[in-house]
Amino acid sequence: MLDGGAGAGSHVLQTLASAGDDHLGWENGGTARTIRRTWLDTFDWRLYRAGLTLQQVLRGGQAELVLASRDGDLVATERLPAGPRPKWPAMAAQLPAGTLRDAVARAAGIRALLPVARAVSSVGELQALNEDAKTIARLAVDRMAVTYPARASVPARLTLLPVRGYHGQAGKVGRAIGSLPGVSAGADSALEAALAAAGARPGECAGKPSPVQLAPDQPAAQAMAAILASLLAAIDANLPGTIRDIDTEFLHDLRVAVRWTRSALKLCGDALPKGLAAEFRPEFSWLGDLTTPTRDLDVFLLGYPRMATSLVGGSEADLVPFHDFLADSRAAAYRRLVAGLRSARSGRLRGTWRAALGDVRPAGRLTVAGLADIKIAAAHHKALRTGREITPASPAESLHDLRKRCKELRYLVEMFGSLHDPERLSHAVRELKALQDCLGEFQDADVQRAEIRGIAEQMMDGNRVPAQTLLAMGEIVAGLAVRQARARAQFAGRFADFAGPASRTRLAALARTAGPARSSRA
Amino acid sequence: MKVLATYNIKGGVGKTATAVNLGYLAARDGYRLLLWDLDPQGAASFLFRVKPRVKGGGEALIRGRRPLDDAIKGTDFAGLDLLPADFTYRNLDLALDSAKQPAKRLASLLAPLRGEYDIVVLDCPPSISLLSESVLHAADLLLVPLIPTTLSVRTLDQLTEFVAGFNGHQPDILAFFSMLDRRKRLHAQILQELPAQRPDIATAAIPALSLIEQMSVRRAPVAAFAPRTAAARQYRELWREARERARLPDPRA
Numbered sequence: 139m140l141d142g143g144a145g146a147g148s149h150v151l152q153t154l155a156s157a158g159d160d161h162l163g164w165e166n167g168g169t170a171r172t173i174r175r176t177w178l179d180t181f182d183w184r185l186y187r188a189g190l191t192l193q194q195v196l197r198g199g200q201a202e203l204v205l206a207s208r209d210g211d212l213v214a215t216e217r218l219p220a221g222p223r224p225k226w227p228a229m230a231a232q233l234p235a236g237t238l239r240d241a242v243a244r245a246a247g248i249r250a251l252l253p254v255a256r257a258v259s260s261v262g263e264l265q266a267l268n269e270d271a272k273t274i275a276r277l278a279v280d281r282m283a284v285t286y287p288a289r290a291s292v293p294a295r296l297t298l299l300p301v302r303g304y305h306g307q308a309g310k311v312g313r314a315i316g317s318l319p320g321v322s323a324g325a326d327s328a329l330e331a332a333l334a335a336a337g338a339r340p341g342e343c344a345g346k347p348s349p350v351q352l353a354p355d356q357p358a359a360q361a362m363a364a365i366l367a368s369l370l371a372a373i374d375a376n377l378p379g380t381i382r383d384i385d386t387e388f389l390h391d392l393r394v395a396v397r398w399t400r401s402a403l404k405l406c407g408d409a410l411p412k413g414l415a416a417e418f419r420p421e422f423s424w425l426g427d428l429t430t431p432t433r434d435l436d437v438f439l440l441g442y443p444r445m446a447t448s449l450v451g452g453s454e455a456d457l458v459p460f461h462d463f464l465a466d467s468r469a470a471a472y473r474r475l476v477a478g479l480r481s482a483r484s485g486r487l488r489g490t491w492r493a494a495l496g497d498v499r500p501a502g503r504l505t506v507a508g509l510a511d512i513k514i515a516a517a518h519h520k521a522l523r524t525g526r527e528i529t530p531a532s533p534a535e536s537l538h539d540l541r542k543r544c545k546e547l548r549y550l551v552e553m554f555g556s557l558h559d560p561e562r563l564s565h566a567v568r569e570l571k572a573l574q575d576c577l578g579e580f581q582d583a584d585v586q587r588a589e590i591r592g593i594a595e596q597m598m599d600g601n602r603v604p605a606q607t608l609l610a611m612g613e614i615v616a617g618l619a620v621r622q623a624r625a626r627a628q629f630a631g632r633f634a635d636f637a638g639p640a641s642r643t644r645l646a647a648l649a650r651t652a653g654p655a656r657s658s659r660a
Numbered sequence: 661m662k663v664l665a666t667y668n669i670k671g672g673v674g675k676t677a678t679a680v681n682l683g684y685l686a687a688r689d690g691y692r693l694l695l696w697d698l699d700p701q702g703a704a705s706f707l708f709r710v711k712p713r714v715k716g717g718g719e720a721l722i723r724g725r726r727p728l729d730d731a732i733k734g735t736d737f738a739g740l741d742l743l744p745a746d747f748t749y750r751n752l753d754l755a756l757d758s759a760k761q762p763a764k765r766l767a768s769l770l771a772p773l774r775g776e777y778d779i780v781v782l783d784c785p786p787s788i789s790l791l792s793e794s795v796l797h798a799a800d801l802l803l804v805p806l807i808p809t810t811l812s813v814r815t816l817d818q819l820t821e822f823v824a825g826f827n828g829h830q831p832d833i834l835a836f837f838s839m840l841d842r843r844k845r846l847h848a849q850i851l852q853e854l855p856a857q858r859p860d861i862a863t864a865a866i867p868a869l870s871l872i873e874q875m876s877v878r879r880a881p882v883a884a885f886a887p888r889t890a891a892a893r894q895y896r897e898l899w900r901e902a903r904e905r906a907r908l909p910d911p912r913a
Contacts, residue, residue, distance in 0.1 A: 265736075271879070272709035273736045302741060303733035 162311065167263030167276065173197045176256050177329045178226060180249035181379060181388065182343045188245040191329050194223070205238050208327055214238035227252035227384045248440065250385040254340070255332045256286035266311045268304075275300045275308035277315070282332065290335035295324065344375040345388070347395045349555035354507035358409040361506035362402065363498035365553055369399045370492060381476055386436040389475075393433055396426045401549045405517065409509050411501065414494060421487045428478040434589065435468040437582075445614050452610030459607045463597055510554035517547040518645050525633045534584050537629065541577040544570060551648065558648055566648050569641045576625050576632045583622035587615050661774045662906045663767075664781045665799040665831070669815060671786035674805040674838035676703040677872055677882075679783035681895040682803070682902060684881035687740035689903075690911035691778040694732065694741045698752070698795070699785040702745035708735045709879050710744045717748030721769065722755040728769055729776075737884070741777075753790045762790050767798035778911055796823060799831040801906045803898075805838035805866070808850040820860065834905050836898055837865035864897035 174196040179185045185192055190213065192205050201218040216238040218224065224232065227250040230243035242251070259282040266275040280295040296315065300308030315321060326334065333340055350368045352361050372395035379388030400422045407415025442461055446454040478484060521543040528536050548570055555563055590611055597603040635641060664682070666675040676699065683695045697704035702712030710733045720726040732741050756762040770780055784795050796802065804819065806812040816835050823830050837855075841847050855861045866872070869891050871882055878885050883892045 270709045270711070273734075301734035301736075303731075 162314075163267040163271065165265045165267055165273075167265050170260045170262040171197055173259045173261055173280075174256075175259065175328070176226070176253050177332070178251040179254045179340075180246050180251060181345055181384070182249065183254075183341045184247065184249055185242065185245050186329075186340045190241070190245055191327060192242060192251065193329070194218070196223075203233065203238055205241055206327075210327060214241060227382075229385070248385060249387050252384065253286060255284065255329060255336065255338075257282045257284045257292070257328075257332050259283075266308070268307060273301055274304035275311050277311075280328070282328070284332045284336045286336075287333070287338055288336040290332075290337070292331050292335045295328065295331065296321065344371050345379075345391050347372045347391075347398050349552060351556045352506050352554065354505060354557055356506045357500035357502070358406075358504040358506050358509040359411065359498055359502065360500045361509070362406055362409050363495045366399060366402060367492075367495045369395045369402070370488065370495065373399075374488065377479060381479055383472060386440060389429060389433055389436065393426065393429050396422055396429070397545075398549055398553065400426060401546050402553060405513055405546060405550060406509060409504060411498060414498075418487075418491060418494070421483075421491075425478075425484065425487060428475060431471040432468065432475045434585075435464055435471055438464050438586070438589070439468060445617075448617055449610055449613055451613050452606060456604075456606040456610035457614075459597070459603055460593070460611055463593060463602070467593075506554070507557055510550070510557055514547070514550050514554070514648065515646070517543065517550050518642075521547050522637055522642070525637060528629070528633070530630075534580070537577055537626075538581050538584075541574065541581055544574050544577060547645075548574065551645075562644065562648055566641075566644050569636060569644070573632045573636045576628050580622055580625035580629065583618040583625065587618045587622070590615050590618075661770075661777055662779050662800045662908055663770060663798050664779060664801045664803060664902065664906060665784055665795050666781070666803045666805065667784045667792065667795060667799075667819075668805055669786060669788050669792075669819075670807075670812075673786075673807055674866055674872075675786070676707070676783055677875060678803060678805055678836075678838070678866070678895070678898070679781050680704055680707050680875070681881045681883045681892075682899050683740055683781050684737055684883050685896060685899040686779055686781075686903070687737050688883075690739065691908070692739050692776065692911075693779045693781065694743060694773060694777045695781045695783060696728075696743040697745040697783050698749060698791065699745055699783060700747050700749040701785070702747075703876075704783045705742065705744040707875055707879055707881070708742050710735070710742050712745040712747065714744060714746040714748075717746050718752045719748065719755040722752060722759060722765060724769070728773060736880075749785070756790045756794060763793050763797045766794040770798060779908065796831060797826065797829065801902065802831045802833045803902060804833060804835040806835050806861075807839050808837045808844075808847040808854075808865075810850075813850070813854065816860070832905060833860050834862055834902055835860055836862035836901075839868040840865045841868050862898055862901045864894050864901055866894050866898065867891060 176194040176196075178192045178194065186208070189208050190205060191208060192203065195202055195204055201223050203216045203218065205213040205215070207213060214237040216234050216236055218234065229250050230239060230246045233239040233242060259280050261281075262279045264277040264279070265273045266277065268274050276299045278297045278299065280297065282292040282295065284290045284292060298308065298312045298315065316323060324331070330340060347369055350361075350365050352364070373392055376388045376392035376395065379385070380392050400419065403410075403415040403419050403422065407419070439461075442457075442464070446457050446461075449457070521540065524536075524540045524543045528540060548567065551558075551563065551566060551570070594603070594608055594611055597607075666679045666682075668675055676697075679695055683693050686693045695704060695708075697712070700712075705712040714721065714726075714731045716726045721728060721731065728743060732743050735742050756765055759765045761768075766782070773780065782795050782799065784792055802819075802823070804816060806816060816833075820833055823833065837847075837851055840851060842851075851865055855863045855865075867890060869889075871886055871889055871891050874886075875882055881895075882889065883895050886892055
């Protein structure tokens with residue numbers, strides 16, 4: 139691929155057309171074709187991160203999907219049938235069955251495909267001819283105008299396609315074109331070029347809470363404001379997708395950002411101006427609670443196929459009324475969620491929070507490294523103390539409590555992640571995650587058992603449930619109890635690893651490596 | 661993958677013109693097609709502007725020292741590739757003679773191309789030889805151009821009888837009249853009677869026109885450079901009959 143430079147397309151064509159030597163000639167390949175491209179990816183760029191690009195290409199009234207590697211090698215194509223074209227966003231499962239769908243589904247998982255860029259191209263072609271007037275290569279000149287995410291024009295892109303069996307001769311042609319003034323080798327794919335022209339970059343996703351780049355001696359208040367502003371940006375980024383119900387992960391990521399915010403306010407609120415955390419904690423608690431019913435039902439529905447196929451005594455058909463009940467409940471919960479997210483209270487919360495964060499000024503002598511040390515050490519200590527009190531006879535609530543402490547520790551470690559040595563950080567997170575997974579399995583099973591019981595009662599109240607459905611639901615509850623018992627049996631070992639001297643030393647060291655400057659004289 | 665072969669013991673009856681035009685029409689319909697120019701004279705290679713040269717010669721291909729894949733050239737038409745002729749093809753009989761199961765050798769050489777092409781067209785040299793026997797064994801459908809004379813029809817019968825003697829795979833045969841001159845009473849009479857009487861003779865008939873000879877000047881299929889002419893129409897009709905006869909699935913299905 140070669141870049142023709144701004145406005146260089148016609149110049150290159152003219153230069154080439156008149157540059158035929160004794161052995162090489164050029165012929166115009168006919169009228170330029172108009173091609174409309176829509177590049178598709180998930181909101182968090184799963185295809186791009188898996189080394190793929192997917193585009194819907196419309197030319198001459200025919201539409202096809204083209205899946206290629208980021209280097210441009212074709213992976214699969216799928217011609218779209220005539221008639222109404224797919225409406226984006228869409229799940230991979232809605233694409234026509236075939237190799238392309240399978241590859242896209244593997245990369246996209248449970249996320250929807252949505253347009254990430256759109257462009258209209260006028261593509262002309264020149265044919266390079268040898269001394270027998272035989273075509274040995276085709277040179278496509280693509281003049282692309284980006285229409286989304288912003289209107290922009292892209293320097294003409296030249297692509298030389300050797301005809302089979304003529305790679306040697308075509309290579310010479312390629313070198314000749316590369317030496318023309320105004321032509322340079324371009325490493326970017328068409329998607330990357332389109333996004334760059336529109337001022338964007340593939341792979342950038344504001345929707346995932348991620349560690350903010352911090353300097354160890356940064357004043358703590360200022361650093362916390364930066365962290366919380368980044369979390370607010372993640373909330374804002376996920377809000378439209380949640381309201382449009384594009385896929386379940388918008389709500390999930392929105393909840394994660396809210397949870398991080400709540401933990402940051404709870405654990406580090408004292409680093410912020412007085413009264414700020416106390417003022418906003420109840421509001422973020424409201425926002426978190428607003429999202430819970432829909433998410434709980436999403437978790438049920440996402441896990442439904444696994445539940446249905448795990449039945450031994452019952453059949454999948456028995457569970458259909460349960461599925462319908464979940465789907466109806468989810469629809470009702472979603473309506474309440476959207477009303478809440480669109481409410482004046484939600485808008486006011488985000489507006490006043492943004493303004494309040496903008497007003498935070500450096501105050502006191504505490505640095506962010508010092509704050510991270512203190513808070514990580516305290517959270518670590520608290521998690522160890524809570525865990526040590528758990529015995530085989532302890533109630534489920536005590537494990538739930540430990541799970542919360544571990545989550546808080548994890549948030550702190552990740553929130554201040556940029557202050558730590560990446561290798562130590564990843565090691566510490568891995569050990570913590572092993573314990574969290576066990577606690578998560580235990581609690582999720584416990585909560586789902588209770589929820590299924592509640593749902594069964596509601597279904598019976600409404601007189602909507604056949605006996606075989608209740609029996610199948612009972613089987614699921616029994617399966618959950620087995621999972622819960624297995625997690626409980628694993629707990630002691632996982633906690634022993636976490637509380638062991640090696641892990642303890644690593645986490646303690648993590649707290650210390652936050653930086654030498656515990657306080658600033660400034 | 662279906663293998664079609666244009667075959668006649670006689671030369672100058674329109675085998676290459678048929679292979680080139682049918683190849684072009686099939687590719688235009690969306691089939692991925694390879695035309696193998698087996699004639700050392702290299703007429704099909706010439707018409708597609710490809711040099712009649714294969715590294716290592718025909719023997720390297722027949723003995724498997726060089727995969728067919730390596731020698732294939734793209735033509736100027738999308739979906740239509742060519743395996744060029746080479747002057748050493750005049751010795752293909754000798755190479756085949758020393759190969760195991762020479763009659764089945766072409767079929768086994770073509771087998772690895774199954775995923776890459778929907779159709780292979782073999783353009784045969786005029787002869788009756790070990791090579792032509794190997795072509796007859798590899799082909800699913802033989803396209804046999806006939807000059808509309810009684811003798812030509814007798815030759816077709818001999819060919820049909822010869823193929824019927826094969827054990828196992830036997831190619832289907834679709835003959836068609838070529839170099840037709842309607843001004844000649846015998847041509848007109850044979851054309852009127854025989855296709856109606858014999859299902860192995862196509863209704864399409866290729867006229868003897870200078871336009872077809874022009875192919876060697878234009879170096880392109882007549883169906884490409886003069887698509888609205890009677891010759892192009894007859895090639896299209898012949899392609900339709902051949903496609904039906906070979907039961908080729910719709911390439912876009």
